[in-house]
Amino acid sequence: MCGRYAMALRPSQVRQILQNDYDLQVDDAPADEGDGAPRQSYNFAPGYNGVVYRADVGERGAGPAHPFSQNEPQEESSTSSPPPPPPPPPQQQQQQEAPSSTPYKLQSMKWGLIPFWTKSSPSYPSTLKTINCRDDSLAQPGGMWASMKSKKRCLVTAQGFYEWLQKGKEKIPHYIKRKDGKLMLLAGLWDCATLPSPHHPDQQEGEEAHKVWSYTIITTSSNPQLKFLHDRMPVILDPGSPEMKTWLDPKRCEWSQDLQRVLKPYSGVLEVYPVSKEVGKVGNNDPVFIVPVASKENKGNIANFFFANAAAKNKKQPPPLKGEEEGEAEVEKPSGEKEIKSMEAVKKEGDQGGVEFEPPLTTPQKRGIKREAYTTETITDEEPPRKKLQEDTTTGKKWESPVKPTSRPKISATSNHTSGRSPAKKKGKVAPAGAGTQKITKFFGNSA
Incomplete structure (x- = not known):
């Protein structure tokens, strides 16, 4: 279920949060950088080294506190003294309280027990099968988790975790975090294995071997949210709660109903929202993965482009000019200074004593010059054509003849019946009657 979570904080930051905000004891913590340092990622995947909080009880886990070991040789005393009392029964040893000075620490471990x-x-x-434990x-009783659940319990630190919603063939990633934004503490188990060195795979046991610390996250049924x-979710424990103290108690080295009751769905309030689909690819790492898709902080939200452009346009608009508001005017005082007054006040002052004022300042609106469309229709409202005086040189008679209008006559785009002219006629020559109306087949007959 929990196959990816977010943890981008350094160990030093986690330590500060646990000590200052959660009032938890942290006696040791790993370095922020270097070999074996935990990974900081907004897309934390199996195989990465994470930050784990646990009781520092050694690699064998928690156990009963013994006043002394039965296998230790006892020193002989020169004086006669009564023999030491026998060790208490095993049941009493388990109930005996551990020292109150049990140290707790943060440790870098590999996810995948x-x-x-x-x-x-x-x-x-194979390690993917052990990243979660039901x-x-x-x-x-029994099983592979028997020894770990009794003596090797821990808390896994996370900022939140991811889950994918199945919608048909599409998977939509969702991010889940605490409503208060605090660090999550997930119940887990840890173990330590001695493995061959990767440089010497054929080595014998104990020869140049290295220890591998690893952990798993325990899951339970999902809460209604x-x-x-x-149907599954990780077990989330509130810091400082009785459940958290019970889970980390090193004196509890046997599995019990009290420990089992700790593993229940989270009763607090969580915040759930869809995030970028880029988180689905292992290796991608971006702070935007924990930001809602519909948020303005998400750079992948297309709505931000429209809001940004609108805001930029509003910023570019110049402030209104003085007196541009409706019903105001700029009035010049006798001293030469100018002030803005309402038109009503200016009118009243003008009726009383005649106040000089400038009209409201308005920005002149520039209009484009329209180009008039060409038309062949005769305009009836035009001035009638002037008459021209003509004279006959032989008889000496004079008469007036109207001058033809200069406007172009209407010419049909498909025929020239009204003009009586051929479109190809030369200037100064008049075409005979009927020219331009002959069929084109007759033209080819004459040419033949």
Whole structure:
């Protein structure tokens, strides 16, 4: 279920949060950088080194506190003294309280538990099977988790986790975090295995071997808030709660009903929202992965482009000019200064004593010059054509003749019946009657 989560904080930051905000004891923490340092990623995947909080009880896990070991040789005393009392029964040893000074620490571990009995480095697919542990499997006796659930319990730190909503063939990633924005503490188990060195795979046990610390996250049934996403969710424990103290108590080295009751759905309020689909690809890492898709902070939200352009346009608009507001005018005082007054006040002052004022300032509107469309229709409103005086040189008689209008006559685009002219006639020559109306087949007959 929980196959990806977000953890982009450094170990030093996690330590500060646990100590200052959660009032938890942190006696040691890994370095922020260097070999084996935890990974900081907004897309934390299996195989990465994460930050784990646990009781520092050694690699064998928690156990009963013994006043002394039965296998230790006792020193002989020269004086006669009564023999030491026998050790208490095993049941009393388990109930005996551990020292109150048990240290707690942050540790870098690999996500994907490797059991301590493993003798060779497991493949990546096999470690994927142990990134989660079901709570109902811990309720059964025995199994691979038997030794770890009794003595090796921890908390996995995370900012939030991802879950994918199945819609047909599409998977929509969702990010889940605490409503208050605080760091999440997920219940987990850890183990330590001694594996061959990667440089010497054929080495014998104990020769140049290295220890691999690893962890798993425990899952339980989803709460009502996450039922629409998945039927499982990680066990989330509130910092400082009785459940958290019970889970980390190193004195509890046997599985009990109290520990089993800790593993339940989260009763607090969570915040759930869809995020970028880019988080689905392992290796991608971007702070936008924990930002809602519909948020203005998400650079991939297309709505931000429209809001940004609108805001830019509003900023570019110049402020209104003085007196541009409706009903105001700029009035010049006798001293030469100018002030803005309402038109009503200016009119009243003008009626009383005649105040000189300038009209409201308005920005002149520039209009484009329209180009008049050409038309062949006769305009009836035009001035009638002037008459021209003509004279006959032989008789000496004079008469007036109207001058033809200069406007172009209407010419049909398909025929020239009204003009009596051929479109190809030369200037100064008049075409005979009927020219231009002959069929084109007659023209080819004459040419023949």
